[in-house]
Amino acid sequence: MKFRTDLVIILVLRARKRRCIMLLCMQVTLAHVGSAARDGYEALIQGYLERCSGFAQCAARGFRDEKTLLEWLGKQKGRTAAAAVLLDSRGRQMTSEALAAWFGARRDKGQQHLVFAVGPADGWSESARIEAKMLLSLGPMTLAHQLARLVMAEQIYRAFAILSGHPYHGGH
Numbered sequence: 001m002k003f004r005t006d007l008v009i010i011l012v013l014r015a016r017k018r019r020c021i022m023l024l025c026m027q028v029t030l031a032h033v034g035s036a037a038r039d040g041y042e043a044l045i046q047g048y049l050e051r052c053s054g055f056a057q058c059a060a061r062g063f064r065d066e067k068t069l070l071e072w073l074g075k076q077k078g079r080t081a082a083a084a085v086l087l088d089s090r091g092r093q094m095t096s097e098a099l100a101a102w103f104g105a106r107r108d109k110g111q112q113h114l115v116f117a118v119g120p121a122d123g124w125s126e127s128a129r130i131e132a133k134m135l136l137s138l139g140p141m142t143l144a145h146q147l148a149r150l151v152m153a154e155q156i157y158r159a160f161a162i163l164s165g166h167p168y169h170g171g172h
Contacts, residue, residue, distance in 0.1 A: 026056040026107050029082075030153055031117040032145060033069055036062050041146040048153035055160040060149070066120050066128055073115060073131075082113040083133035086124050087148055091135030099155060100162035102134075107163075116156065118148045 030049065036042060045060055052058040063069040076082035083106065094102065106114060116136070119128070129135060138151055161168040 026111065027113045028052065028056050028058045028156055029113070029115045030058070030060045030149060030156065031063060031069055031115050032060075032149055033063050033066055033118070033120040034145065036060075036149075037146055039146065041150050045150050045153045048150075048157045051157050052160055055164065058156065060153075066125060069117060070128060070131065076113055076115075078112040080110060080112045082115050083111055084131065085114060085116045085134045085136050086128060086132040087116065087118050087138060087152065088124055088129065088135040089137055089140065089142070091137040093137045093139065096155060096158050097162060099136075100159040103156075103159040104163045116152050118145050118152065121145070 030045070049058040049060060061072075063072065073082050073084055103114070124132075138148060143151070158168065160166070
């Protein structure tokens with residue numbers, strides 16, 4: 001199911017009492033700087049992002065360079081500014097549960113758009129790091145960009161699974 005708006009209102013009828021429940025729908029973009037290789041990773045990345053469609057609008061997007069990504073972020077319209085989470089080896093390391101909790105807190109505060117971004121080969125500039133909502137590290141090892149994108153796509157799906165109580169996560 002794909003949502004076209006950022007707010008869904010559900011009318012619940014219960015024993016002659018009408019209640020209105022608002023569900024905030026979040027948009028998540030998995031961005032990367034540089035060209036995406038045309039290999040088996042792309043299908044796997046898209047597969048995880050498609051699995052998220054029951055929870056949020058999720059998409060992958062590539063950018064030629066850091067400047068283009070930052071300009072695009074600045075042009076994102078909505079009630080809240082798009083929050084950039086830059087994958088960076090100097091960033092915060094989190095468990096899947098901690099990432100899900102962070103994700104859920106942003107959702108519950110009304111964040112409309114989260115952008116998880118894999119940076120350029122030579123790393124993020126200092127100005128990009130300052131603008132980011134959070135720097136996130138997938139660990140101390142260096143990963144190929146395609147592999148980092150795949151891991152992040154899976155972690156986005158896992159965060160939604162944890163938040164919804166879906167059995168995919170399995171508590172591991």
